[in-house]
Amino acid sequence: MKNYDAAQTRSVTWDGERLFFLDQTRLPVDVIQEEQLDSEQVWDSIKKLKVRGAPAIGIAGAYGLVLGVRDHLDASEQEFLAKVRSQAAYLDSSRPTAVNLSWALKRMVARAEQTAVNGTQVIYQALKAEAVLIHEEDKLLCRGMGEHGLPLIREGMGILTHCNAGALATSELGTATAPMYLAHEQGIAFRVYADETRPLLQGARLTSWELQQAGIDVTLISDNMAASMMAEGLIDMVIVGTDRVAANGDVANKIGTMGVAILADYFGIPFYVACPSSTIDLATASGDLIEIEERGADEITFFGARRTGPEGIKVRNPAFDVTPNRLVTGLITEKGIIQAPYGENLKRIFS
Amino acid sequence: MKNYDAAQTRSVTWDGERLFFLDQTRLPVDVIQEEQLDSEQVWDSIKKLKVRGAPAIGIAGAYGLVLGVRDHLDASEQEFLAKVRSQAAYLDSSRPTAVNLSWALKRMVARAEQTAVNGTQVIYQALKAEAVLIHEEDKLLCRGMGEHGLPLIREGMGILTHCNAGALATSELGTATAPMYLAHEQGIAFRVYADETRPLLQGARLTSWELQQAGIDVTLISDNMAASMMAEGLIDMVIVGTDRVAANGDVANKIGTMGVAILADYFGIPFYVACPSSTIDLATASGDLIEIEERGADEITFFGARRTGPEGIKVRNPAFDVTPNRLVTGLITEKGIIQAPYGENLKRIFS
Numbered sequence: 001m002k003n004y005d006a007a008q009t010r011s012v013t014w015d016g017e018r019l020f021f022l023d024q025t026r027l028p029v030d031v032i033q034e035e036q037l038d039s040e041q042v043w044d045s046i047k048k049l050k051v052r053g054a055p056a057i058g059i060a061g062a063y064g065l066v067l068g069v070r071d072h073l074d075a076s077e078q079e080f081l082a083k084v085r086s087q088a089a090y091l092d093s094s095r096p097t098a099v100n101l102s103w104a105l106k107r108m109v110a111r112a113e114q115t116a117v118n119g120t121q122v123i124y125q126a127l128k129a130e131a132v133l134i135h136e137e138d139k140l141l142c143r144g145m146g147e148h149g150l151p152l153i154r155e156g157m158g159i160l161t162h163c164n165a166g167a168l169a170t171s172e173l174g175t176a177t178a179p180m181y182l183a184h185e186q187g188i189a190f191r192v193y194a195d196e197t198r199p200l201l202q203g204a205r206l207t208s209w210e211l212q213q214a215g216i217d218v219t220l221i222s223d224n225m226a227a228s229m230m231a232e233g234l235i236d237m238v239i240v241g242t243d244r245v246a247a248n249g250d251v252a253n254k255i256g257t258m259g260v261a262i263l264a265d266y267f268g269i270p271f272y273v274a275c276p277s278s279t280i281d282l283a284t285a286s287g288d289l290i291e292i293e294e295r296g297a298d299e300i301t302f303f304g305a306r307r308t309g310p311e312g313i314k315v316r317n318p319a320f321d322v323t324p325n326r327l328v329t330g331l332i333t334e335k336g337i338i339q340a341p342y343g344e345n346l347k348r349i350f351s
Numbered sequence: 352m353k354n355y356d357a358a359q360t361r362s363v364t365w366d367g368e369r370l371f372f373l374d375q376t377r378l379p380v381d382v383i384q385e386e387q388l389d390s391e392q393v394w395d396s397i398k399k400l401k402v403r404g405a406p407a408i409g410i411a412g413a414y415g416l417v418l419g420v421r422d423h424l425d426a427s428e429q430e431f432l433a434k435v436r437s438q439a440a441y442l443d444s445s446r447p448t449a450v451n452l453s454w455a456l457k458r459m460v461a462r463a464e465q466t467a468v469n470g471t472q473v474i475y476q477a478l479k480a481e482a483v484l485i486h487e488e489d490k491l492l493c494r495g496m497g498e499h500g501l502p503l504i505r506e507g508m509g510i511l512t513h514c515n516a517g518a519l520a521t522s523e524l525g526t527a528t529a530p531m532y533l534a535h536e537q538g539i540a541f542r543v544y545a546d547e548t549r550p551l552l553q554g555a556r557l558t559s560w561e562l563q564q565a566g567i568d569v570t571l572i573s574d575n576m577a578a579s580m581m582a583e584g585l586i587d588m589v590i591v592g593t594d595r596v597a598a599n600g601d602v603a604n605k606i607g608t609m610g611v612a613i614l615a616d617y618f619g620i621p622f623y624v625a626c627p628s629s630t631i632d633l634a635t636a637s638g639d640l641i642e643i644e645e646r647g648a649d650e651i652t653f654f655g656a657r658r659t660g661p662e663g664i665k666v667r668n669p670a671f672d673v674t675p676n677r678l679v680t681g682l683i684t685e686k687g688i689i690q691a692p693y694g695e696n697l698k699r700i701f702s
Binding site for chain 1: 546559563568569570571572577613616651660665672
């Protein structure tokens, strides 16, 4: 990939024994790989969004579980398995909306249970292997989405994205960005418009940074400029990521995504959602059943140390919204692009 | 008005000789009335948005012209009139989009020209009187909009507004907020949702502050949460202000307004624009002819002293957008609520 050092944008690194997260709260000013020493630190890093993005927190949670049980190898096998389960529940409580975290942790617990009767050391090695597998599989998922989304990107196109569904949100390549990285690798010239994505500015701090690192033509805008860019004819396609896709194709993603989808609909612009199969939740019938995390008021009334809203003001701060399936042109998955009717097609391909 | 000290939110104060602006760049943390000593300072204050809002900068420009010519009373009448014209052109260059500034300055120049042949002192006194008249007329316009908009506000309603078209943007009562202040005065209970309005956060810093001062139930959200609030059924009406309404009813207003209008259309929510007649520009046929100010990149990549976008990133920063007339339910003016067909109705009522 042109001028692109993928290691620089690696969100989660595991060297076989030690776990590092790129502290995304410090980007784009400081690029710091912070070692995670125990599961409490991992829980805290997920909660504070040092590591964020649905696929990345699944990977982070899996490695976090390894850290959370490694001091208990002297316990009995039953005690060790109980610890695996309690640590999984604990780590799962760090963020409620993304399905990948609980998906990865359930998979880790199942692996431990399957490996039992061979001693704690064997279970522990199996957990490490499973976490690495989850990590490696995510790289393949991203590449798969990239390959299926690549034909959507034509020379000269303008693509709007929201939040960060990039390399920083995953293992590598990202979800929404995977087609962009592959198109860029092939020398296709296109423009990306990155919504800054209030309140936490993942688009400004993360997406525009990682695309810039890769040498992709990226322009940063505030969220409320998306309609103007569309009206100017600069946007030919929207690609976003997702934290959870319900069985009917409703899409939970970062707050503001539904607004972008409505604007795209108004201007007749295709709206695609990149989602690995790990993000598709067939157990949730529709988007209105997805729990939406409401975050603290200070994210709205402060910016860093600076107060920008009045003292004592009421605030709403939902972290996600749900885009109704009828606004989604297609779901870019590692198995191809899924289109309506979503209920039927998702069930057929992913159950 | 309940618990409301209007003086605290007064944007422009003239005591007969001295001019003060409430420095809106320091709100909501510091409430500072800054004396304006000359027209250069007024130009700079308008440019830096210390005073902002279309009606308020018209008033500010009129008083600024008084300051800009008062040291030239010893000149000949022709020299003095030339100074009036050049100072008007200079002050008019501080911001291009709002029609009120050039409208007020043209009115000041015309008054000077009509008053000529009576000596510079007489012209100067006429200019002072005209500026005060523009100021007083704006108060009446706001009250007129408030009275015509008042019947739209029903008990228990949720109203979304964008940017600040409040008391701070005008002489008093505001434009979009005028019906809210009058409804609150009458004891009608309603909720207001204020978009924070990136990049300069007029909604967070100004609207939520001034409504809070007045004791109105106001909730602050980031711009990209408006769709969620609508989807939750919390919004029954949108009222925004405007910087310029074209002859066909297209509405130029703070960036993000068009997006809100599209969302309101999608959810079937009425979208009203409060505009005094001074903001209606029959000389501009349609919105695409309105010049849109593009502001500096630092507003997007920095927040106060803190860098939030990467170094060297490309940025777009249009300060306004144009909402097409078909998305506007009605224009709340001091002469009543104007509805489509706008071209015909605006011409009939305002030409």
